[in-house]
Amino acid sequence: MHRRVSMRLAAAAVAKRRSFLSPLVLGLGMWIGFPSVVAYQDMTSLITGLESPSARWNAYIEKSAAGSVHAAEMPFIDSTATGSISGSGVNLPGVGTVAFRGKGNAAGATPDEDRVVRADKKGRLVQVSPVAPPKNFSAGSIFERTSSLLRPSMDSGLKLTFAKPGIKGKEVQIAQAFHLREDKKPDPDLPAALVALVNNDKPDILATAYAQSAPDYAKASPFEALLQDDPNDGRFIPPMGKGDHAWLQNPLPASVFSKPEQACLAKGIYFEARSEPVRGQAAVAQVILNRVRNPAYPKTICGVVYQNDDWFNRCQFSFACDGRKKTITDQASYKTAQEVAMAVTAGKIFIPEVGSSTHYYANYVHPGWARAMQRMTRIGLHIFYRT
Numbered sequence: 027m028h029r030r031v032s033m034r035l036a037a038a039a040v041a042k043r044r045s046f047l048s049p050l051v052l053g054l055g056m057w058i059g060f061p062s063v064v065a066y067q068d069m070t071s072l073i074t075g076l077e078s079p080s081a082r083w084n085a086y087i088e089k090s091a092a093g094s095v096h097a098a099e100m101p102f103i104d105s106t107a108t109g110s111i112s113g114s115g116v117n118l119p120g121v122g123t124v125a126f127r128g129k130g131n132a133a134g135a136t137p138d139e140d141r142v143v144r145a146d147k148k149g150r151l152v153q154v155s156p157v158a159p160p161k162n163f164s165a166g167s168i169f170e171r172t173s174s175l176l177r178p179s180m181d182s183g184l185k186l187t188f189a190k191p192g193i194k195g196k197e198v199q200i201a202q203a204f205h206l207r208e209d210k211k212p213d214p215d216l217p218a219a220l221v222a223l224v225n226n227d228k229p230d231i232l233a234t235a236y237a238q239s240a241p242d243y244a245k246a247s248p249f250e251a252l253l254q255d256d257p258n259d260g261r262f263i264p265p266m267g268k269g270d271h272a273w274l275q276n277p278l279p280a281s282v283f284s285k286p287e288q289a290c291l292a293k294g295i296y297f298e299a300r301s302e303p304v305r306g307q308a309a310v311a312q313v314i315l316n317r318v319r320n321p322a323y324p325k326t327i328c329g330v331v332y333q334n335d336d337w338f339n340r341c342q343f344s345f346a347c348d349g350r351k352k353t354i355t356d357q358a359s360y361k362t363a364q365e366v367a368m369a370v371t372a373g374k375i376f377i378p379e380v381g382s383s384t385h386y387y388a389n390y391v392h393p394g395w396a397r398a399m400q401r402m403t404r405i406g407l408h409i410f411y412r413t
Contacts, residue, residue, distance in 0.1 A: 143218050217365050219304050223375045231260030232283050233372035262373025269400070269412070270382040276319045278371065282327055288367055290328040291315075295363040297345035297352055299408065306406035307363060309380045311370040313410065316384050323384075379403040383410040 117123050193200065261277040281287055291314060299310040317323040317330045324330050334341040341347035354360045369375045379402060386408045387393050399411040 141218055143221055145221065217362075219362065220365060220369050220375065223305055223308055224369070226262070226373050226376060228262075229372035229374050230262040230278075230283075232280050233368070264373070264376055265378070267378055267381045271320075271413075273320050274316065274382040278315060278318060279325060282315070282318065282371055287327040288364070288371070290331045291367040291371065292360065292364040293352070293354075294327075294331040294343060294345075295366055296354065296360050298343060299406075300356065300359040300363060302406040302408065304362065304366060305377070306408060307366045308370050308375050309377055309383075309405045309408065309410060310386065311367055312375075312377055312380050313383055313386055315371060316382055320384060377405075380405075380410050381412060383412045385411040385413070387411075 263275050263277060266272075266274060282291075291311060294314055295307050295311050299307045302310070314327060314330055318325060318327060324333060331343055332341075332346050335346040337347055338349060339347055345352060366375075381402060383402050385395070385399060387396065388407050389404070389409055390407070396409075396411060399413055402410045402412050404410070
């Protein structure tokens with residue numbers, strides 16, 4: 027009797043294991059045999075040919091305008107890819123006729139990180155600047171002679187000679203020149219891609235593309251601010267680094283701001299470095315302008331860019347003499363090249379690591395002249411050299 031009960035219990039345990047094992051094997055087989063998605067239960071699944079999972083979540087329908095023959099509309103964000111089906115429709119149970127249409131306000135190709143400038147954004151707490159002292163207040167004002175009562179007596183035997191000051195009549199204006207230091211803000215006229223590279227807030231006075239900035243009274247002396255004594259007459263003079271040549275501080279000729287000269291510089295940037303980052307494009311523009319400053323090269327941008335362009339594959343910039351017709355096909359990249367050209371010419375952007383470099387080459391070539399020059403830096407694929 028006991029043996030019969032034991033056999034029944036063992037048979038029940040085996041049957042239980044079999045009932046659990048069969049669904050497991052069946053489910054595993056279906057998971058391996060059907061790896062793709064069978065169907066999507068969303069709006070996009072109603073339209074054949076739109077199986078991309080990246081934009082499925084934002085598909086929706088809109089209520090049609092009054093008087094329309096269809097009940098709803100389904101817009102498409104990418105009107106270029108789905109323009110061929112605009113005007114067709116589908117009949118949905120419970121909804122009615124849904125018409126397809128292209129949506130014209132597609133998002134731009136530039137990401138928000140490059141398009142939005144967040145430098146001026148601050149917290150919700152407002153910071154109040156300290157109030158400037160009253161107009162006629164000054165510790166030991168020049169209008170009060172009482173401060174002279176306790177002045178120590180001077181030796182009568184000491185003779186002093188005073189030269190006539192050049193600011194006579196303006197002493198009060200200079201004494202009342204109180205100005206707070208303010209944080210530098212990015213130029214709103216600059217594109218967002220160039221804001222991070224700007225390291226000079228005083229562009230060349232000849233650069234009409236940028237408004238002339240007001241004097242920085244917190245940085246300049248009161249005498250300079252009042253007398254307007256600018257030793258460079260508003261022209262941009264690049265800062266000299268260690269080992270830089272003296273010609274680097276030669277101001278650019280006024281002709282570099284003309285439209286033909288800027289077009290030559292923009293084309294040089296576009297055909298030489300449009301695949302480089304914006305900093306790399308600015309470095310190429312700086313090399314071209316360094317050659318304009320250098321007495322050994324032509325005095326114009328077009329003369330530098332197209333120097334020896336009639337020598338096949340032996341000119342200064344390879345795109346000018348490779349024998350192929352150059353056509354601008356990427357308008358967005360060319361617009362960036364134009365903006366970089368004007369910013370570097372005006373002195374808004376100057377890369378100290380490049381300095382007075384006049385040569386560069388891509389890292390996948392090895393020219394013989396590189397051994398006779400000093401390597402400065404590498405930006406992107408380009409390596410820059412100074413003579």
